[in-house]
Amino acid sequence: MTTTVRLLGLAFASADALIEIDSKGAIAFGMGAGPVSGQDAAGWTGKPLGDLLHEGASVVSAVRAATAGQRTPPIPVILLAGPDRLRRATLRAFVLPQLAPAISCALSYEGPAFAAADLETPPLTDAEGFLASAGPAIEGTAGLALAFLDVQGLEDLAGDVAERMHRRIEATLQSAAAEGSSAAQLTSERFAVLRAAGDRRDIAAEIVEAGRAEGVDLAAQTLASEVPKGSDTLCVLRAMRFAIEGCLKDGGLANPQIAFADSLKRTFRDAETFRSLVKSREFQVHYQPIVHLDSRAVHHFEALARFNANSGPGEAIRMAEELALIESFDLAVAEKVLKRMRQPGAGLLKMAVNVSGGSLGDDAYVENLLYMTSGAAAERKRLIVEVTETAAVADLDAANRRIGALREAGIKVCIDDFGAGAACYDYIRKLSVDAVKIDGRLVRDIETDERSRTLLHSIVELCQSLKLEIIAEMIETDSLAKALQALGVQYGQGWLFGRAEAEPRTQLASAAPIRRRGAVEAWG
Numbered sequence: 001m002t003t004t005v006r007l008l009g010l011a012f013a014s015a016d017a018l019i020e021i022d023s024k025g026a027i028a029f030g031m032g033a034g035p036v037s038g039q040d041a042a043g044w045t046g047k048p049l050g051d052l053l054h055e056g057a058s059v060v061s062a063v064r065a066a067t068a069g070q071r072t073p074p075i076p077v078i079l080l081a082g083p084d085r086l087r088r089a090t091l092r093a094f095v096l097p098q099l100a101p102a103i104s105c106a107l108s109y110e111g112p113a114f115a116a117a118d119l120e121t122p123p124l125t126d127a128e129g130f131l132a133s134a135g136p137a138i139e140g141t142a143g144l145a146l147a148f149l150d151v152q153g154l155e156d157l158a159g160d161v162a163e164r165m166h167r168r169i170e171a172t173l174q175s176a177a178a179e180g181s182s183a184a185q186l187t188s189e190r191f192a193v194l195r196a197a198g199d200r201r202d203i204a205a206e207i208v209e210a211g212r213a214e215g216v217d218l219a220a221q222t223l224a225s226e227v228p229k230g231s232d233t234l235c236v237l238r239a240m241r242f243a244i245e246g247c248l249k250d251g252g253l254a255n256p257q258i259a260f261a262d263s264l265k266r267t268f269r270d271a272e273t274f275r276s277l278v279k280s281r282e283f284q285v286h287y288q289p290i291v292h293l294d295s296r297a298v299h300h301f302e303a304l305a306r307f308n309a310n311s312g313p314g315e316a317i318r319m320a321e322e323l324a325l326i327e328s329f330d331l332a333v334a335e336k337v338l339k340r341m342r343q344p345g346a347g348l349l350k351m352a353v354n355v356s357g358g359s360l361g362d363d364a365y366v367e368n369l370l371y372m373t374s375g376a377a378a379e380r381k382r383l384i385v386e387v388t389e390t391a392a393v394a395d396l397d398a399a400n401r402r403i404g405a406l407r408e409a410g411i412k413v414c415i416d417d418f419g420a421g422a423a424c425y426d427y428i429r430k431l432s433v434d435a436v437k438i439d440g441r442l443v444r445d446i447e448t449d450e451r452s453r454t455l456l457h458s459i460v461e462l463c464q465s466l467k468l469e470i471i472a473e474m475i476e477t478d479s480l481a482k483a484l485q486a487l488g489v490q491y492g493q494g495w496l497f498g499r500a501e502a503e504p505r506t507q508l509a510s511a512a513p514i515r516r517r518g519a520v521e522a523w524g
Contacts, residue, residue: 015092015106017041021049023101025064035081035089036113054078054086054119063093068100081113122182124170124191127244130184131237134194137181138233143197144178146240147224148247148256151207153217154189161214168210176203186247190256197226225257231264234323235271239264241322271323274316278329283307285336286500289508290352290471290493293485300350300384301504302493303337305329317356327359331368338372340504341382349504352384354416357393366402370409380410386437387427388416396430403431414471419459428466436463438489440474447483460488 017032019041026048030041044052050060066072072093081087088110093103125133138144149169157165173183173193183193193203204220211218227236243260246253253259277283287301307316320326330353337351359365373380385406393399403413414435418424419442428436438459446453463470472484475494484492498508 014108016089016109017107019044019049019105019107020099021063021093021103021105025049025060027052028102032107033109035079035087035109036085041107052079054080054116063091063103063105066093066095066103068095068097070095077107078119079107079109084116085113086116086119087111087113122170122174124173124185125182127184127186127192127248130182130192130194131241131244133180133182134240135233135237137178137194138227138231138236143226143229144194145197145199145224145226146243146257146260147176147193147195147203147222148186149173149191149193149203149207150221150223151189151191152219153211157216161216165211165214165216165218168214169207172203172206172210176201184244186244187252190247190252192244192247195224223255223257225261228264232268232271232323235267236264238267238319238322242267267319267323270316270319271325274320274323274325274329277307278325278332281332281336283332284502285333285340286502287340287351287504288493288500289498289505290491291497291508293481293490293492296497296508298506298508299491300352300382302352302386302500303333303354304500305333306500321356321358324358326356327365330355330359330365331372334369335372338379338383341379348382349506350382350384351504352386352414354386354388356388357399360387360393360399360402361395363402366405369411370405373409373411377410384412384414384435386414386416387431387433393427393431396426400431403433407432407434414469419455428462428468433468435469435471437471437473437493440472440494443472443484444474444476444480446487447480453483453487457487464488 015032017030017034019027019031020029022028026046027044030044032041033039034041034043048060049063053060063072063075072091075091075093077089077091079087079089090108090110091105092108093105095101095103151169154162154165169191170183173191176193176195176199177183178194178196181194183191185191202222204222207220208218239260242263243253243256246259247256284306285303286306287303289298290300290302291297292299317326317329320329334353337353340346341349341351355365369385373383385403387393387399387403406413412435413431413433414437415424415427415431415433416437417439418428418436419439427433436459438456442452442456442459446456460470469491470489471491471493472489473493475481475484475492475496477496481492481496498505
């Protein structure tokens with residue numbers, strides 16, 4: 001038995017047909033079975049690969065993108081098996097260096113041929129699903145454009161015609177989508193798709209023609225904006241989110257493609273400004289006191305970043321979380337706070353630093369914080385980490401392991417803004433922490449709203465049963481402080497006790513009784 005015969009046997013053991021694609025995308029060689037009985041793959045010779053596929057432009061692009069020595073992952077394809085007949089298959093491509101630029105492909109058929117009318121098209125996703133699929137597509141493909149398709153007249157359709165028209169639009173957009181991406185329906189008449197920038201296919205004209213075939217008169221237009229080559233994926237996604245959210249607002253955006261392009265430029269600029277600010281540490285940290293409600297003595301301080309004078313960094317933080325820049329910022333804040341704690345005369349000042357849920361997505365934040373406090377066990381006991389819910393923790397079990405490393409080292413951990421978001425009860429159920437800070441929006445109305453008071457009372461009982469310290473924020477009146485104290489809340493934060501200041505102030509003019517000048521209670 002010759003080596004050639006043996007290799008063919010091995011190849012056909014895992015495939016039904018073998019083909020070779022030349023540099024122009026045409027089939028230069030074929031052998032094996034075709035998608036229908038009695039058909040020979042050799043008959044495909046000379047035909048473009050795309051002629052064998054049902055809506056396969058993205059498949060052709062993926063195959064032709066293969067480089068020497070590279071094997072593509074299995075690619076699901078749908079083959080044309082005859083008039084109005086299709087057959088599913090899996091295609092694997094490999095570029096043998098000695099044969100480059102020719103591409104060797106193996107086809108394995110899956111199931112029998114079926115009627116084209118029975119083809120199930122993946123449904124259009126919503127905005128969030130579209131953004132989720134767009135990320136990998138942007139990372140893995142060069143030369144993309146975000147296209148918006150507006151179809152006027154869809155709202156006037158009903159019944160079977162509306163359903164058939166919707167299926168036609170789904171099939172058109174899904175076939176035009178970049179490999180690995182999908183298409184979305186944003187409003188009743190506006191759609192979005194991420195497609196190859198060089199794709200000259202007129203999907204608007206196709207939709208109008210499909211309408212004629214259904215006996216309806218539609219108008220359609222495509223609005224597109226290319227993604228600059230080399231763009232940061234996260235910046236692009238943030239800009240896409242901005243444009244899509246604009247489409248979803250009342251009235252929508254008249255020119256979403258312009259909004260996307262403008263937002264992308266602005267996002268790149270803002271991201272670079274933020275990176276530079278963090279790198280140079282050109283931001284301030286102010287300190288707001290948290291007091292024991294019984295004694296009104298300062299218990300610890302929350303460190304709050306300030307970018308411009310006394311303005312908070314809320315919008316910049318949201319951007320940093322979306323662009324995965326937050327971890328470096330959280331560590332930069334911790335670095336400044338630790339530096340202040342080490343200054344002469346700092347005594348036993350205790351500080352709370354915020355950490356975004358996004359920073360707990362891997363081990364880097366915890367490893368760096370422990371490195372920054374290595375050899376300083378007493379210092380770690382004066383540090384509290386508040387986990388915010390502005391960016392949700394994706395893997396709670398992994399986050400709990402990282403939190404456990406902090407607590408084992410002596411650093412206390414607190415859940416911030418408890419009660420503000422849907423994930424807060426998952427946090428308290430799955431994260432082993434020392435304290436919770438109740439969101440101020442639940443706190444401020446307990447004197448006038450019975451439901452708020454009942455809800456807060458239940459939260460306090462829950463925390464007490466879990467042996468957690470309880471902090472309430474946004475306390476502005478003495479009567480509110482006393483009401484919270486009566487409910488069992490131990491610590492308070494708010495303008496009643498002091499605003500955030502550039503220097504931590506342990507002597508509070510409005511707080512009484514005062515223990516002694518500079519008194520700071522232990523955490524536990």
